[in-house]
Amino acid sequence: MSHQVRMLPLGDSAIRMEVGKTISKETNSLIRAYLYLLKETKMVGINEWVPSYTAITFFYDPFLISYEKAAEWLYELSAHLQKVKLPPPVIYDIPTYYGGESGPDLKRVAEINNLSPEEVVSIHSSESYLIYMIGFTPGFPYLGGMSEKIAAPRLSKPRGKVAEGSVGIAGEQTGIYSLESPGGWNIIGRTPIKLFDQHREHPFLVESGNYIRFVPVENEEYEKIKIEVDRRVYQLTTRVMEGTHELSSGFKQ
Template sequence: MFKVSAFGDSGLRIQFGETISPKTNQRIRSFAVLLEQEKLHGILEWIPTYTALSIVYDPYVISYAELEQFVLDLKEKMTRINLPKADVVHIPTCYGGDKGPDLAQVADHNGLTEEEVVKIHSGTNYLIYMMGFTPGFPYLGGMSKKIATPRLTVPRPKIAPGSVGIAGEQTGIYSMETPGGWQIIGRTPLKLYDPDRDPPILLKAGNYVRFHPVSEEEYKDILETVRNGTFHPHVEPYREEEDGCAG
C-alpha cells in the first residue's frame, strides 16, 4: 500500500499499511531516510506513525501538487535504501513494589503470578516503532498477549519518569513526569530524555528494547551512576534468530 492524500491545508499523508507490523515500519523508516537525504525545500517536518507518515510543508514555497509528485517519484527509490543495522538497548528495570504498583493487578488480570509477568515482559526484544507523545517516549511492539491488561479506569495525575507500563497489548516507558493511565509494573533508573545530553533522546525508532530485571539495590546503584553521568546502557546488535517469543 502507498496511498497519498491531503492532510489539512499544509500537510500530505502517506498510508503504508492498515495494520501494525515490522514490514510496514521498515517501509516508513526507509521513506523517512529518503526525505532526509533529499532535503526538499519547503518541507518543514515529517511525522512517522505506526502505519503512515505525514509531511508538513510550506504552501508558499511548494504546492501540494508538486509535493505529491515528489513523493510519488521518491517511492521508486525505496527499495534501494539500506537501513542501518538495528541495535538492542538493554533497559534495567526494577519491577513491582512502589516502582511497579500495578504489577499485582496485571498478574491477577491474566491469571499469572507476578514473577511470571516479569519473566514474560522481560523475555523478548521490543521493536521501537516510533517516538511520541512526549520527548523520548518509545512506542514498542511485540508484547505478549499473555500479559495484556486494559488501561486504568482513572488515570494517575503524575507518573514518574522511567515508569514502565502496559496498556492493552502495548508496553512503553514514560520519559517525563506526566499524567497517565497505563498499568505501571516497574521503573528504570535510565533517563530516556535529558535536554542537557547529546543526543537528548536515548532511544531511536528502528532499534529494539530489552527489559532487564534488577533488584532495588541494583536500581539505586545504577541511578547514582546515571546521575553522575558514568552509566552507559548495554547495547548489542539485534539478531532475529535469537529473539524471544512474544506470543
C-alpha cells in the same frame, strides 16, 4: 517491498502519507526506508516529518512548495525504496526494577492474567520489543511484540502523575514514560535510564526501528544506576543485531 501509498491533505500545510493499513514489521521497515531517503534527499519546503505506526505526516511551507508538488516528490521517492539498505537494528538493554512502589500495578496485571507477579516479570523481560514509533511525550517509545499472556486494560481512572521512567502495559502494548506525566497505563516497574534529556547532544535515547529489552534489576542496583545516570557516567548496554550475531557496544547516558 511492494506497496501502495496514499496521500491525504492534512490542513493547509501538511500531508499524511499512509504507508500501510496494519501495524507490522514490514510497514515499519517501509517507514524507516522513507525516513532514510528523506534524510539523504532534501526537498525545499519540506520542513519536518513525523512517523507513526502506519503513516508519515509531512509539514511543508505552502509559500515554498504546493501540496501537488510535495505529494509528487514523495511519490517519486518510493521508486528508490528497493535500493535502500537499512542499517541493522540495535537492541537497547533497559535495566528495570519491577514491583513495589515502582510497579504499583504489577499485582493487578498478574491477577488479571491468573499469573504470579514473578511470572509477569519473567514474560515481560523475555522479549525484545520493536520500537514502532515515538510519541505521547518526547521520547516515549510505543513497543510491539508483547505477549498477550500479560495484556491488561488501561486503568479506569488515569493517574494525575506517573513518574519518569515508569514501565507500563496498556492492552497488548508496553512502553516507558519518558517524562513525568498523567497516564492510565498499568505501571509494573521503573527504569533509571533517561529516554529524553534536552541537555544531551542527542536528546532522544532510542529510535524507531530499533529494539528494547527489559533487564530486571534489584532495588539496590536500580539506585546505583540512577546515581551513575545523574552523574552522566552510566554506560547503557546496546547490542547490534547483525544476522544471527549480536555485537556488544555501549552508550553513555
